[in-house]
Amino acid sequence: MTGYTCKYTPVELLIALGAETKILNSEVLDFAAAERLTHTTLCCHAKAVLQQSLKEADELVLVSCCDSQRRLHDVLKARGKHSFLHLMALPHGDEPCARLQFKKELFRLCELYSSRHNSVFDRQKFIAACREAAPPAVDRPFLAVLGARVSSQMLEFLQEKVRYSLLDLTCSGNRRLENLPDGIETMDFTELMEWYAGALLRLVPCMRMTDVAGRRVLWENDNLQGIIYHTVKFCDYYGFDYARLKKETKLPILKLESDYTPQSLGQFATRLEAFMESLAPQRIAFPPKKAVGGRLFAGIDSGSTTTNIVVLNEKREIVASATVRTGANVEKSARAALEEVCSKLGTGLDGFAAIVATGYGRNSIPFANAAVTEITCHARGAYFLNPAVRTIVDIAGARTAR
Amino acid sequence: MNNLEKTIVKTFGNIVTRQVYANPGRVRRLLAAAYGLVGWRNALLRRSGVEKAYTRMGAALSRLISKSFLHPENAVMVNIFFPCEILHSLDIIPVFPEALSAYLVNSGCEQVFAEAAENADVPESFCSYHKIMIGFAETGVLPKPLLIANTTLACDANRLSFRRLAEYFRVPHLVVDVPDRIDGEAEHYVAEQLRAVTAFLEESCQRKMDWDRLCETVSIADRSLKSYREYLEIRGRRSLPVTMSGELYSLIATHVLLGTPESENYINTLKQVAQTAPPAAGKKRILWLHILPNWQESMRVIFEQNGRCEILCRDLTYDVLTDMDPRRPYESMARRLLHNINNGGAERRITAAVHYAKKMRADGVLLFCHWGCKQTMGLSQLAKSTLEAEGFPTLVLDGDGCDSRNVPDGQMATRVNAFLEQLEAEK
Ligand code: SF4
Numbered sequence: 001m002t003g004y005t006c007k008y009t010p011v012e013l014l015i016a017l018g019a020e021t022k023i024l025n026s027e028v029l030d031f032a033a034a035e036r037l038t039h040t041t042l043c044c045h046a047k048a049v050l051q052q053s054l055k056e057a058d059e060l061v062l063v064s065c066c067d068s069q070r071r072l073h074d075v076l077k078a079r080g081k082h083s084f085l086h087l088m089a090l091p092h093g094d095e096p097c098a099r100l101q102f103k104k105e106l107f108r109l110c111e112l113y114s115s116r117h118n119s120v121f122d123r124q125k126f127i128a129a130c131r132e133a134a135p136p137a138v139d140r141p142f143l144a145v146l147g148a149r150v151s152s153q154m155l156e157f158l159q160e161k162v163r164y165s166l167l168d169l170t171c172s173g174n175r176r177l178e179n180l181p182d183g184i185e186t187m188d189f190t191e192l193m194e195w196y197a198g199a200l201l202r203l204v205p206c207m208r209m210t211d212v213a214g215r216r217v218l219w220e221n222d223n224l225q226g227i228i229y230h231t232v233k234f235c236d237y238y239g240f241d242y243a244r245l246k247k248e249t250k251l252p253i254l255k256l257e258s259d260y261t262p263q264s265l266g267q268f269a270t271r272l273e274a275f276m277e278s279l280a281p282q283r284i285a286f287p288p289k290k291a292v293g294g295r296l297f298a299g300i301d302s303g304s305t306t307t308n309i310v311v312l313n314e315k316r317e318i319v320a321s322a323t324v325r326t327g328a329n330v331e332k333s334a335r336a337a338l339e340e341v342c343s344k345l346g347t348g349l350d351g352f353a354a355i356v357a358t359g360y361g362r363n364s365i366p367f368a369n370a371a372v373t374e375i376t377c378h379a380r381g382a383y384f385l386n387p388a389v390r391t392i393v394d395i396a397g398a399r400t401a402r
Numbered sequence: 403m404n405n406l407e408k409t410i411v412k413t414f415g416n417i418v419t420r421q422v423y424a425n426p427g428r429v430r431r432l433l434a435a436a437y438g439l440v441g442w443r444n445a446l447l448r449r450s451g452v453e454k455a456y457t458r459m460g461a462a463l464s465r466l467i468s469k470s471f472l473h474p475e476n477a478v479m480v481n482i483f484f485p486c487e488i489l490h491s492l493d494i495i496p497v498f499p500e501a502l503s504a505y506l507v508n509s510g511c512e513q514v515f516a517e518a519a520e521n522a523d524v525p526e527s528f529c530s531y532h533k534i535m536i537g538f539a540e541t542g543v544l545p546k547p548l549l550i551a552n553t554t555l556a557c558d559a560n561r562l563s564f565r566r567l568a569e570y571f572r573v574p575h576l577v578v579d580v581p582d583r584i585d586g587e588a589e590h591y592v593a594e595q596l597r598a599v600t601a602f603l604e605e606s607c608q609r610k611m612d613w614d615r616l617c618e619t620v621s622i623a624d625r626s627l628k629s630y631r632e633y634l635e636i637r638g639r640r641s642l643p644v645t646m647s648g649e650l651y652s653l654i655a656t657h658v659l660l661g662t663p664e665s666e667n668y669i670n671t672l673k674q675v676a677q678t679a680p681p682a683a684g685k686k687r688i689l690w691l692h693i694l695p696n697w698q699e700s701m702r703v704i705f706e707q708n709g710r711c712e713i714l715c716r717d718l719t720y721d722v723l724t725d726m727d728p729r730r731p732y733e734s735m736a737r738r739l740l741h742n743i744n745n746g747g748a749e750r751r752i753t754a755a756v757h758y759a760k761k762m763r764a765d766g767v768l769l770f771c772h773w774g775c776k777q778t779m780g781l782s783q784l785a786k787s788t789l790e791a792e793g794f795p796t797l798v799l800d801g802d803g804c805d806s807r808n809v810p811d812g813q814m815a816t817r818v819n820a821f822l823e824q825l826e827a828e829k
């Protein structure tokens with residue numbers, strides 16, 4: 001198996017030379033061994049690849065993407081365990097000189113790989129692989145993950161959580177080769193590589209390239225509904241892209257930073273849910289007017305330490321509130337809080353037009369009409385009290401958030 | 403620094419910090435005046451030994467920064483590796499992050515700029531030289547330069563911050579792409595790009611490049627580099643009170659100011675002083691890799707005042723001491739970029755470290771991991787194991803060359819002292 005990490009890797013050429021390729025994008029449990037060989041503040045993706053490569057010394061084709069990748073190559077080269085390890089020099093643009101340089105790199109890789117494996121270039125395989133990497137059209141609403149590469153685990157996790165189709169347009173995801181040129185069948189190897197070097201350099205530029213204006217196509221798309229912007233811990237490239245993106249688009253953006261370990265994922269769940277709520281505000285299914293006698297509205301915040309309830313009347317005035325300790329049973333605590341306000345107001349469950357639950361136990365309260373994340377509730381609550389508020393600090397029992 | 407100077411710096415830093423957002427123009431004038439004053443004061447000081455070279459270079463640098471604030475329309479923002487012979491020959495002032503950030507931290511006002519950059523989405527883990535420069539520019543204190551020109555050598559920070567600032571200032575951005583591999587084609591590729599830079603500059607500042615002047619500048623550069631090589635040769639046998647700020651001056655003399663009479667004078671003075679310096683004896687001789695935290699009092703005490711050790715030189719000054727051919731200025735500058743030990747794999751930098759550790763008769767090596775510098779951090783352990791296998795004990799020290807927020811001061815001092823004890827116990 002030949003592992004690679006970068007979208008500019010000539011995957012189709014490797015396939016044509018008989019390689020079985022695989023993108024290395026997996027999380028690891030810790031970075032202990034990788035950090036012993038490098039440093040704690042090296043990019044987490046590079047450390048994850050290093051950590052894995054110490055166990056599985058398959059073949060590896062790297063690209064001189066960034067300082068972290070260059071050093072990853074240096075360290076692996078010094079260990080000398082890989083049967084095939086190669087670093088390709090990637091130019092910073094697609095002008096003629098750069099294409100020439102990159103074509104030479106393709107020739108060099110081809111020579112090294114085929115002499116190592118005694119293999120020859122299979123033109124039909126190459127053309128078929130290029131054809132497969134051509135772009136599909138997107139004709140329905142979608143969300144995009146942009147920014148630095150996401151781990152395969154994180155991508156799966158995101159796909160599960162969002163209610164739209166999700167396109168991976170991160171640095172390693174948006175690898176779509178342009179359509180094949182006319183007459184490709186009759187081109188000789190040099191001509192093929194000339195076209196291929198250009199086609200690779202004409203991919204949507206990542207932040208490593210000098211001219212990044214072309215990145216706009218990633219977010220200028222009528223079907224795009226919102227952006228999950230991902231950065232990798234200790235990667236510098238994409239913080240800069242995010243700053244630009246924020247200025248250029250009005251689409252809703254959720255920024256997530258991960259560190260290529262499974263720990264990140266748990267923290268994202270609530271923020272993702274809140275993001276989905278902001279994209280398509282939940283229609284709360286109120287019972288029909290005639291069916292309920294009361295016109296009261298209650299919000300229950302089921303936190304890890306306490307359960308709070310606040311009741312508003314039709315004029316949006318607070319008419320009652322209560323706080324009880326959250327015991328082992330979330331539902332029971334919520335009922336206790338509800339009973340407390342009911343007895344204050346002299347009403348029963350039927351006095352309420354709607355009850356909305358939030359907080360970590362929000363999904364375990366069966367008598368609530370809807371469950372909404374605390375992030376959305378905080379935002380709405382703060383806006384209700386003072387529309388000028390821009391930052392909320394939530395000091396909670398389980399964690400503090402901003 | 404004595405106590406009075408410390409109080410002045412602190413008060414100055416506070417004034418700057420308080421005014422940055424309300425009145426960036428005033429802060430700029432204040433800094434220009436202060437650096438101008440320091441420049442003149444240093445120029446008038448009568449010093450001897452290495453201090454003579456340092457005060458003169460300090461004066462030249464302070465005046466350069468001050469001038470770039472007052473005449474930004476004649477200043478070009480560059481990175482430390484950019485071949486500035488082109489600028490000097492056109493009488494253009496170079497502005498670069500290493501000097502700006504080092505001056506700001508020594509004026510006690512870097513934090514406000516680092517924070518401004520972080521608030522504008524510059525990653526916390528980004529190289530602090532560049533981070534402070536971005537904050538300095540985007541708060542409106544650094545004036546808009548004529549244009550920005552940088553090389554892709556030697557790190558990611560170059561690619562990111564200069565592009566961002568060119569967009570911010572809306573000025574042209576010229577990038578010289580330096581390939582990793584060294585061959586005739588690569589030399590031609592880089593030389594052509596440098597010619598294009600000249601053409602662009604001629605157009606922008608409405609001045610014609612005088613070919614003879616460029617050749618003369620490259621000739622000064624060549625003499626200076628030869629002289630610096632000789633200095634290092636002598637330094638290997640002598641003991642010299644080199645300071646951390648002194649090494650910053652040497653970096654600037656062998657890079658951004660290379661080709662100027664100031665740089666040549668500086669290097670020649672250094673060489674003369676070394677020739678008459680006492681032979682090496684007693685003190686532990688440290689080869690320094692990468693950045694020196696010249697603002698940090700505890701490190702200054704250890705490396706400049708305690709008499710136990712001395713800094714030999716830093717690897718950024720010997721990164722490329724090749725000959726230059728004044729009749730082929732562009733090819734010579736291109737070669738300097740390609741052969742830089744920071745270009746390409748870590749091997750070149752580590753091999754050079756071993757070479758100079760031997761040549762300079764080092765007792766130990768200190769590799770300084772400056773905050774955010776991935777290229778240095780990434781090779782730190784590889785360098786340590788290679789150098790130690792060659793018999794040079796190596797300390798990998800984390801710190802920051804220009805942002806005092808990132809520094810565990812006490813812990814650093816303890817680690818350096820323990821390292822010196824280890825060296826002292828060995829021989
Ligand atoms: S940032 Fe660019 S060069 Fe780096 S891995 Fe991603 S696609 Fe490749």
Ligand code: SF4
Nearest residue numbers: 043045066068232235
């Ligand atoms: S995530 Fe960023 S730093 Fe890491 S390998 Fe990719 S581009 Fe480089």
Ligand code: SF4
Nearest residue numbers: 529557559772774775
């Ligand atoms: S300290 Fe490192 S990251 Fe910063 S500019 Fe220098 S080489 Fe680049």
